[in-house]
Amino acid sequence: MSFALSRPGLTGLLLLSVLTTGTARADTVWMKNGDRLSGTLRSLSDKKLVMDSPYGGTLSLDWGAVSTLSSDKPIDLRSGKTVLKAQLKDAEPGYIVVRKGTEEQRVQVARFEEFMKPKAKTDSLTWTGNIDVGVSLKKASTRTQDSHFSYNNKINVGKWRNDFGGTFTREKEDDSMNTENYSLRYALDYKFQERLFWQGRASYKRDWVEDLSEQALLGTGPGYQFWDNELGSFSLALLGGAFTYGYSDGSEDSHLGASLRWDYQRFLEGRKIALFSRGDTGHSLDGNIFSLDAEVGLRYQLTSWSSLNVSYGHNLVSGTRDTLNERNFTTGLGLKW
DSSP: OOOOOOHHHHHHHHHHHHHHHHHHOOOOOOOOSSOOEEEEEEETTTTEEEETTTEEEEEEEEEEEEEEEEEESOOOEEEEEEEEEEEEEESTTTTEEOOOOOEEEEEGGGGHHHHSSSOOOOOOOOEEEHHHHEEEEEEESSSEEEHHHHHEEEEEEETTEEEEEEEEEEEEEEEEEEEEEEEEEEEEEEESSSSEEEEEEEEEEEESSSSSSEEEEEEEEEEEEEHHHHHHHHEEEEEEEEEEEEEETEEEEEEEEEEEEEEEEEEEETTEEEEEEEEEEETTTOOOEEEEEEEEEEEEESSSSSSOOOOOOOEEEEEEEOOOOEEEEEEEEEOOO
């Protein structure tokens, strides 16, 4: 038994096959106004998304009107002289996932051009930092005066990174001093691979109110940089070294141990908001001492050089002669450079 197809029938079957195949592999763009476009994405350049559609020919879409999109294959992404070939996957409205090889990164559509800008790799010195100040004065049945000051600096030269800073906190109620302390820290990193580095770190804290009046740490060990780009940074370092604790009567004790140090920063809403957290947790080898010194907060950018800051800090030391458990909530203005 045999079947014969007429020319119109054969043409229709081929057309149906082509359309079916094109639909199965079609790229998709979701627009902010709710429209959904299907076709073949070609490139993104100068904030214009070029797409071939079976019903409208070649379309040039305004990137600012795109909500999210998905490409079946890698496409050309251009920003100035930067050219990147990557596959794009849809996410929630306002975001896309950029896939390069086996790596994926979630990017805000409004900040995609910023994401495309490569970080300059140079051996020249770069210096970034900020100063945060918070002061409050309250008069009621008692008179309270609270003040907080902190500074952070990062100086990079080639494969060397310097991170240093300090804090000062003072809380007074009438003639009673509830809190008065300062802290200093310094870390030196050497990057021997793209993500791996070796860190040496020292920190010191002095307190004039608590019985545990001094805390010092000296350590060294490997670290891993999970990411460091225009959207933020995140690193972990595992250090081995010595903990030293001093008391108000002049006595002190020392322990060998290990600590885990983290440094996290993430920019949101076009770098208007920065979420940050830094600190370390440690444990002595004899199992007696546990320590936690951590800070988490938000920084809202007011101008190119000023910000509004809110942060929460927790300093805990247990297993020593005097257990320390301090919590501080601060807010204030900051300067950055």
